[in-house]
Amino acid sequence: MRTSRYLLATLKENPVEAVVVSHRLMLRAGLIRQVASGIYDWLPTGMRVLSKVEAIIREEMNKKGAIEISMPVVQPAELWHESGRYVKYGPELCRLKDRKQNEFVLGPTHEEVVTAIARNEIKSARQLPLNLYQIQTKFRDEVRPRFGVMRGREFIMKDAYSFHVDHASLEQTYQDMYDAYSAVFTRLGLTFRAVEADTGSIGGNHSHEFQVLADAGEDTIAYSDASDYAANIEMAEALAPQEERGAPQDPYSKAPTPGCHTVDEAAGALNIPSDNVLKSLVVHAAYEVDEDGKRVDDKPLELVMLCLRGNQELNEIKAAKLGGIADPIEFATEEEIAAYTGAHPGSLGPVDFKGRIIFDRAAEKMSNFACGANEDGYHFINVNLDRDIPKYEVADIRNVEEGDPSPDGKGTLHLRKGIEVGQVFMLGTKYSEAMGATVTDKNGKNIPMEMGCYGIGVTRVVAAAIEQHHDDKGIVWPDAMAPFTVGIIALGLGKSEEVKNAAEKLYKELEDLGVEVLYDDRDERAGVMFSDMELIGVPHVVVIGAKNLANGQVEYKNRRTDARENVKVEDILAFIKEKIGR
Numbered sequence: 001m002r003t004s005r006y007l008l009a010t011l012k013e014n015p016v017e018a019v020v021v022s023h024r025l026m027l028r029a030g031l032i033r034q035v036a037s038g039i040y041d042w043l044p045t046g047m048r049v050l051s052k053v054e055a056i057i058r059e060e061m062n063k064k065g066a067i068e069i070s071m072p073v074v075q076p077a078e079l080w081h082e083s084g085r086y087v088k089y090g091p092e093l094c095r096l097k098d099r100k101q102n103e104f105v106l107g108p109t110h111e112e113v114v115t116a117i118a119r120n121e122i123k124s125a126r127q128l129p130l131n132l133y134q135i136q137t138k139f140r141d142e143v144r145p146r147f148g149v150m151r152g153r154e155f156i157m158k159d160a161y162s163f164h165v166d167h168a169s170l171e172q173t174y175q176d177m178y179d180a181y182s183a184v185f186t187r188l189g190l191t192f193r194a195v196e197a198d199t200g201s202i203g204g205n206h207s208h209e210f211q212v213l214a215d216a217g218e219d220t221i222a223y224s225d226a227s228d229y230a231a232n233i234e235m236a237e238a239l240a241p242q243e244e245r246g247a248p249q250d251p252y253s254k255a256p257t258p259g260c261h262t263v264d265e266a267a268g269a270l271n272i273p274s275d276n277v278l279k280s281l282v283v284h285a286a287y288e289v290d291e292d293g294k295r296v297d298d299k300p301l302e303l304v305m306l307c308l309r310g311n312q313e314l315n316e317i318k319a320a321k322l323g324g325i326a327d328p329i330e331f332a333t334e335e336e337i338a339a340y341t342g343a344h345p346g347s348l349g350p351v352d353f354k355g356r357i358i359f360d361r362a363a364e365k366m367s368n369f370a371c372g373a374n375e376d377g378y379h380f381i382n383v384n385l386d387r388d389i390p391k392y393e394v395a396d397i398r399n400v401e402e403g404d405p406s407p408d409g410k411g412t413l414h415l416r417k418g419i420e421v422g423q424v425f426m427l428g429t430k431y432s433e434a435m436g437a438t439v440t441d442k443n444g445k446n447i448p449m450e451m452g453c454y455g456i457g458v459t460r461v462v463a464a465a466i467e468q469h470h471d472d473k474g475i476v477w478p479d480a481m482a483p484f485t486v487g488i489i490a491l492g493l494g495k496s497e498e499v500k501n502a503a504e505k506l507y508k509e510l511e512d513l514g515v516e517v518l519y520d521d522r523d524e525r526a527g528v529m530f531s532d533m534e535l536i537g538v539p540h541v542v543v544i545g546a547k548n549l550a551n552g553q554v555e556y557k558n559r560r561t562d563a564r565e566n567v568k569v570e571d572i573l574a575f576i577k578e579k580i581g582r
């Protein structure tokens with residue numbers, strides 16, 4: 001590729017809207033441009049990288065016997081009603097109508113469409129297992145699109161769906177996909193972990209996420225230092241503390257805490273440590289909804305109080321799974337709380353709270369603690385479970401913390417940030433049952449097919465790779481992802497016939513070999529050409545200038561190591577071939 005005939009689209013200035021490195025570098029290196037919030041163009045350099053990622057994914061999927069198909073982005077709402085997700089998926093699902101008022105959705109994922117394929121095409125258990133995949137555009141109307149293509153609204157996913165006659169077969173394919181994903185991310189040169197994960201709105205009962213380790217990650221993963229336990233913090237179990245709860249002392253009493261709204265403020269006013277103050281959070285109990293997600297029962301709204309140690313954090317995913325609580329978690333509003341308790345957030349506590357009370361396992365060990373008095377500006381002190389709060393449940397509802405014991409009983413947990421680049425799910429029969437995708441088993445009985453589904457965020461992978469591989473000059477691609485393998489910079493092209501001839505010759509030789517070359521023939525200032533090459537991260541660069549050439553030499557520069565060396569003109573092709581393993 002000649003730079004003069006290409007759309008390099010690099011930017012000198014740092015785009016102000018980009019807060020993470022990958023977003024900034026993807027804009028500056030001319031990989032992407034924003035069209036609307038969370039919606040992007042992929043420019044030529046970005047497209048080259050994306051195609052490489054897609055090719056590797058395809059190869060590894062095909063190796064495991066998965067078969068490529070293509071399903072539509074625009075999907076009939078009817079299918080989503082059948083699965084029950086038309087409402088359940090919530091506002092991330094973009095719903096639209098055609099000119100005849102038929103309802104459609106923009107596919108955020110394709111379980112419904114693929115299950116319809118299976119229902120229509122698979123007649124006999126002998127056709128199973130079958131694993132179908134596509135690499136295709138998804139649309140999710142994310143609340144907060146951010147970090148460029150890392151959390152876009154329109155993005156590309158590789159999604160695969162497998163169908164099985166029994167669970168054992170599903171387990172086999174799940175393992176195959178797990179192995180394929182490990183192979184993909186290893187080939188892409190990423191440092192990643194596979195972690196136990198929540199199944200979210202996709203559903204199912206067993207799942208792993210593939211997390212690229214990077215500080216810009218939105219996920220937190222917990223891993224043990226003494227075993228291979230690793231889980232998304234959403235899932236990581238906090239074990240009950242070993243200690244016995246202390247004995248109650250003085251009867252509880254009311255203490256003024258005027259103007260205190262947080263645990264720390266209350267602890268300060270009461271002069272006690274914040275881990276001896278109870279954090280009381282109030283959420284909606286579960287209620288019934290209709291097809292459109294509107295509440296149907298006209299009973300008064302019930303609230304549930306979740307109690308934690310003052311210095312620990314609620315885990316909304318674990319809490320929502322307890323049952324009887326709105327899932328996803330809905331925090332009660334100030335007005336709802338005031339109507340229910342007579343007090344405002346900041347002064348709430350479980351003593352005489354009329355709704356259901358759930359104590360976290362660690363909070364259950366607290367004794368003689370302080371909590372809100374359900375009266376504005378007051379707390380109770382010396383409160384004790386059983387004695388002062390006779391009815392409560394105990395559950396694991398907090399986030400694990402650095403230093404907690406690992407739930408597998410081996411070692412201590414540590415936390416790291418991760419970017420979720422892929423997820424594999426065992427779905428079971430959730431969709432096949434709802435949509436009637438059945439086969440006849442060997443006893444002639446009609447049974448719903450077991451299903452698995454497996455996604456990779458193809459566009460997000462590119463951003464995640466940059467988060468891990470960059471320096472102050474730009475992107476330092478893992479070899480497998482580089483948009484070009486070799487760069488040629490011709491210095492003073494317009495002034496020197498020799499430079500021009502040498503550059504053209506090397507360019508042609510490399511092109512003939514099928515090497516991906518970016519030949520900067522713009523006759524620009526040297527500084528501009530160097531910084532562009534570094535910014536877009538071309539791994540191997542040959543600099544051809546009149547001075548060196550007069551001595552029969554060109555210069556080689558390595559992007560990763562920054563090493564430079566002079567090479568004889570007649571040796572440069574062999575030299576490069578050796579560097580790139582050709």
Ligand code: ATP
Nearest residue numbers: 149150151152155157420421422423455456457460
């Ligand atoms: P997240 O928790 O990050 O919102 P998810 O768990 O909802 O993602 P999945 O349904 O598992 O996403 O989709 C499969 C893959 O698609 C994810 O692992 C991720 O890499 C990618 N992905 C999901 N949402 C987005 C998005 N908004 N922008 C870019 N990639 C995404």
Ligand code: MG
Nearest residue numbers: 209420422423
């Ligand atoms: Mg996921």
